[in-house]
Amino acid sequence: MVTRFVLLIILSLAILYFDHSYRALSQVRQWLTVAATPVLFLADLPGRIWGTASQVVMSHNDLLQENARLKARNLILEQKVQKLASLTAQNIRLRELLNSSELVDEQVLVSEVVGVDPDPFRHRVIINKGAIDKVYEGQAILDAHGVMGQVIEVSPVSSRVLMLTDMAARIPVQNHRTKYRAIAAGTGRTDRLELLHIPVTEDFQEGDLLTSSGLGGTYPEGYPVGVVTQVIHNPGDAFSSIEVQPLAEVNRSRVVLLVFREVTGLIEPADEVRR
Amino acid sequence: MVQQANAHWVVWITLLVGAMFSIMPLPEWLSLVRPAWVPLVVIYWVLALPERFGLFFAFITGLLLDVFQGSLFGLNSLGMMMVAFIVLSLHRRLRLFPVWQQAFMVFLMIGFYQLLLLWVRSAAGDTIPSVWYLLPSISSALIWPWVMSGLRFLRRYFRVV
Numbered sequence: 001m002v003t004r005f006v007l008l009i010i011l012s013l014a015i016l017y018f019d020h021s022y023r024a025l026s027q028v029r030q031w032l033t034v035a036a037t038p039v040l041f042l043a044d045l046p047g048r049i050w051g052t053a054s055q056v057v058m059s060h061n062d063l064l065q066e067n068a069r070l071k072a073r074n075l076i077l078e079q080k081v082q083k084l085a086s087l088t089a090q091n092i093r094l095r096e097l098l099n100s101s102e103l104v105d106e107q108v109l110v111s112e113v114v115g116v117d118p119d120p121f122r123h124r125v126i127i128n129k130g131a132i133d134k135v136y137e138g139q140a141i142l143d144a145h146g147v148m149g150q151v152i153e154v155s156p157v158s159s160r161v162l163m164l165t166d167m168a169a170r171i172p173v174q175n176h177r178t179k180y181r182a183i184a185a186g187t188g189r190t191d192r193l194e195l196l197h198i199p200v201t202e203d204f205q206e207g208d209l210l211t212s213s214g215l216g217g218t219y220p221e222g223y224p225v226g227v228v229t230q231v232i233h234n235p236g237d238a239f240s241s242i243e244v245q246p247l248a249e250v251n252r253s254r255v256v257l258l259v260f261r262e263v264t265g266l267i268e269p270a271d272e273v274r275r
Numbered sequence: 276m277v278q279q280a281n282a283h284w285v286v287w288i289t290l291l292v293g294a295m296f297s298i299m300p301l302p303e304w305l306s307l308v309r310p311a312w313v314p315l316v317v318i319y320w321v322l323a324l325p326e327r328f329g330l331f332f333a334f335i336t337g338l339l340l341d342v343f344q345g346s347l348f349g350l351n352s353l354g355m356m357m358v359a360f361i362v363l364s365l366h367r368r369l370r371l372f373p374v375w376q377q378a379f380m381v382f383l384m385i386g387f388y389q390l391l392l393l394w395v396r397s398a399a400g401d402t403i404p405s406v407w408y409l410l411p412s413i414s415s416a417l418i419w420p421w422v423m424s425g426l427r428f429l430r431r432y433f434r435v436v
Contacts, residue, residue: 001329001360001363004329004331005330005356008331008352008356009353011334011349012334012337012349012352012353012356013349014349015348015352016347016353016395018348019347019348019349020399029342033342035342036342036343039291039298040343042295043295043298043300044300046299047299047300115298115300117344118298118309118344119344119346120303120306120407121405121407121408124345160345251303
């Protein structure tokens with residue numbers, strides 16, 4: 001028994017090492033995930049039934065109220081869209097004057113969260129769109145309020161999303177007020193991001209809106225990411241500690257948007273500089 | 276009543292149900308205390324039928340759990356095998372223990388399992404160590420008596436040998 005045990009331990013460690021260092025097993029994992037999809041859907045069923053049930057038993061009055069509220073909201077949004085059309089036209093004209101690249105109009109695809117990572121220390125979810133719907137690795141995910149995360153694993157009918165608040169997540173952002181660029185890092189808490197390496201002299205205030213800067217090519221530019229909630233200047237530290245509340249409802253949104261965009265590689269501008 | 280002996284499919288069904296419980300979406304505070312369902316089921320079957328379900332069984336189950344959870348391949352199989360090894364070495368004594376003492380052993384084993392997972396994960400840069408990580412061992416120990424009697428009922432009803 002002990003020999004067998006030692007052999008299997010070595011085998012496990014070898015698999016771990018190969019999976020971690022070389023990502024050699026991603027193809028195998030993809031196909032196994034497809035096989036596991038029915039179970040994932042089944043596990044999500046109770047939540048789904050609960051949602052449907054609470055919709056079915058919603059009172060007529062509540063529905064009327066909600067309808068009125070949504071109509072009012074729609075009106076406001078439509079008014080904003082009217083303005084947006086003229087602004088977009090203006091923007092394109094100005095860009096043409098500047099001879100810069102065209103404004104890319106991003107396409108979106110609505111998707112639903114069908115599973116969450118059972119490990120409460122990792123903020124990852126599974127969505128019900130995959131390679132069949134042309135989802136790709138590194139694709140940005142939004143919800144109604146802001147940037148939510150990016151796709152890290154694609155299988156044919158589902159994909160795994162890394163949320164902004166995961167320990168491993170980073171997103172390039174820009175202070176909307178001062179245009180200062182920074183990197184926001186996940187902290188493992190659903191209500192907090194952290195800005196990395198901000199000099200104490202830099203102007204950050206509570207309530208500042210951070211938008212995605214679009215640098216790095218993963219996240220599209222200009223979507224809201226979070227609001228600064230706390231700025232601490234510790235005289236002993238070289239950098240100030242800045243806390244950010246993500247705008248996306250990372251642990252609540254069930255419906256998310258996948259953003260498609262042409263990947264504008266970082267290589268081109270660099271080549272231009274070299275020339 | 277099912278007449279057929281060796282109804283091993285029951286084992287796989289219970290594991291599947293365990294896996295479903297362990298990936299079911301829960302509110303954050305609840306998922307912190309979510310018992311480690313699959314290791315619990317594995318502990319039961321290895322304890323009940325050690326000559327049928329041993330290390331290799333634990334290894335395969337761990338790999339499947341890795342697929343479900345999207346964790347690193349080999350992570351859960353490593354932990355699961357450690358647990359199975361402990362159960363295999365102690366199963367004669369464990370069976371004679373009263374339930375609360377078994378629950379205490381489950382607490383230790385799941386604690387060790389969680390700790391192992393935490394070690395590998397933080398070595399891979401996946402998470403930060405936190406004491407909360409050990410909470411599932413307590414909830415697993417508390418729920419062990421019910422898991423055990425439920426699975427024992429299934430084992431007798433379907434005559435899994």
